[in-house]
Amino acid sequence: MRIVIVGGGIIGAALADRLAPAAEVTLVEQDRPGAATSGASYAWLNANDPADARYHSFRVAALDAWRRVAAGFGDPGWCRFAGNSAWAVAEPERDELAGRVARLRDLGYPAEPTTAAGLREVEPSLRPPAGAVVARFPGEGHVHGSAAVEALLGRARDAGARVLTGTAASRLNVRADRVTGVRTATGDDLVADVTICAAGWRSPLLLSTAGAGLPLVDAEAPGSSAPGLTATTTPVPGLVNGVVHSPGLDLRPTPEGGLVLEAADLDAATDLATSRAELDARAAELLDRARAMFPGLTARLDRVRRCVRPLPLDGRPLVGPQRPGLYTVVTHSGITLGPYLADLVAGEILGEAAEPALAPYRPDRPTP
Numbered sequence: 001m002r003i004v005i006v007g008g009g010i011i012g013a014a015l016a017d018r019l020a021p022a023a024e025v026t027l028v029e030q031d032r033p034g035a036a037t038s039g040a041s042y043a044w045l046n047a048n049d050p051a052d053a054r055y056h057s058f059r060v061a062a063l064d065a066w067r068r069v070a071a072g073f074g075d076p077g078w079c080r081f082a083g084n085s086a087w088a089v090a091e092p093e094r095d096e097l098a099g100r101v102a103r104l105r106d107l108g109y110p111a112e113p114t115t116a117a118g119l120r121e122v123e124p125s126l127r128p129p130a131g132a133v134v135a136r137f138p139g140e141g142h143v144h145g146s147a148a149v150e151a152l153l154g155r156a157r158d159a160g161a162r163v164l165t166g167t168a169a170s171r172l173n174v175r176a177d178r179v180t181g182v183r184t185a186t187g188d189d190l191v192a193d194v195t196i197c198a199a200g201w202r203s204p205l206l207l208s209t210a211g212a213g214l215p216l217v218d219a220e221a222p223g224s225s226a227p228g229l230t231a232t233t234t235p236v237p238g239l240v241n242g243v244v245h246s247p248g249l250d251l252r253p254t255p256e257g258g259l260v261l262e263a264a265d266l267d268a269a270t271d272l273a274t275s276r277a278e279l280d281a282r283a284a285e286l287l288d289r290a291r292a293m294f295p296g297l298t299a300r301l302d303r304v305r306r307c308v309r310p311l312p313l314d315g316r317p318l319v320g321p322q323r324p325g326l327y328t329v330v331t332h333s334g335i336t337l338g339p340y341l342a343d344l345v346a347g348e349i350l351g352e353a354a355e356p357a358l359a360p361y362r363p364d365r366p367t368p
């Protein structure tokens with residue numbers, strides 16, 4: 001079977017890795033693999049929202065898939081299950097965190113109320129203020145997106161996949177309602193039995209060339225919630241082991257010992273019109289908040305990146321056939337879900353049997 005995958009982010013890379021041993025796979029990436037959203041993501045591996053029990057257990061299965069991937073690569077530095085530490089100081093956040101821990105525990109998910117002293121046993125640098133509500137989620141982790149993409153595509157190449165970088169798919173080729181592959185920007189036609197759209201937030205543009213749509217939040221609209229902001233710092237080895245959610249600042253380590261910084265308010269204020277100067281000012285604010293958390297922190301900003309979520313209108317994955325010969329895999333939380341989705345999608349494409357776990361997430365379902 002000939003399969004063309006458009007997009008070399010975490011979704012395309014996980015799919016190429018999973019499909020290459022059994023099919024003739026070609027992946028086309030217009031830039032560098034991992035250069036877009038996946039490489040700049042906060043990339044917290046979690047099933048931390050108990051609101052939708054079915055989607056929660058889907059994400060728990062996705063964490064297991066990552067554990068298998070990590071084991072297959074010999075537990076690499078780019079994928080760590082070092083847990084998540086969170087605290088809240090003010091209402092309503094205190095109530096929300098305590099309630100979430102209780103509901104997750106009811107679902108059998110590892111979520112533990114703890115204290116500042118208890119937290120210091122696993123994260124000695126963290127100092128939640130007295131009276132904070134503190135929680136640990138020991139089964140969660142984080143991934144360094146670009147390294148993960150590189151490793152997955154390396155293994156896909158070893159299994160025979162072709163990876164064409166700097167190669168844009170300018171359109172889907174359609175014959176008698178069947179998608180037969182892609183036309184590249186250089187005018188070459190890549191012929192496929194199945195073409196997979198894994199082009200992240202740019203997927204609607206590609207799909208429109210075959211008359212297909214996708215219910216994503218419009219990333220280009222002013223004030224859109226799809227674009228976000230992350231910044232990384234120079235190395236400060238050993239400061240934190242895992243993911244941290246604190247009032248006004250989220251952070252996690254990079255494999256080089258730096259920090260990835262993110263904050264919900266600064267993220268929400270970022271859209272595609274935000275100027276470079278404004279992005280830099282917000283990143284400086286992130287660093288100030290990190291200095292307030294770790295007095296004496298000497299790290300400087302390393303990279304400041306705007307990145308765009310492929311954000312389905314109802315927040316859930318969009319996975320499945322859209323036309324004969326065309327299969328779409330686009331999702332928020334794609335870092336958490338990538339390897340699990342790749343397992344399920346490979347089962348459907350190679351086994352030709354519909355995967356029940358994907359039934360709620362078809363792209364043609366009614367969305368708000």
Ligand SMILES: Cc1cc2nc3c(=O)[nH]c(=O)nc-3n(C[C@H](O)[C@H](O)[C@H](O)COP(=O)(O)OP(=O)(O)OC[C@H]3O[C@@H](n4cnc5c(N)ncnc54)[C@H](O)[C@@H]3O)c2cc1C
Pocket residue numbers: 006007008009010011012028029030031032033034035036037038039040041042043044045046167168169170198199200201202203206226227228229230267307308309310329330331332333334335336337
């Ligand atoms: C600020 C932020 C924080 C996030 N935090 C988390 C988190 O904590 N946990 C989590 O699980 N997820 C998180 N996400 C979401 C997650 O990062 C994304 O869901 C995931 O990276 C999407 O991966 P992707 O492969 O679909 O997209 P991308 O990584 O964007 O890859 C798509 C690729 O397709 C290429 N492409 C597009 N069009 C074409 C074309 N026509 N031809 C060829 N190539 C093309 C692009 O160049 C790109 O490389 C976050 C996202 C953001 C923005």
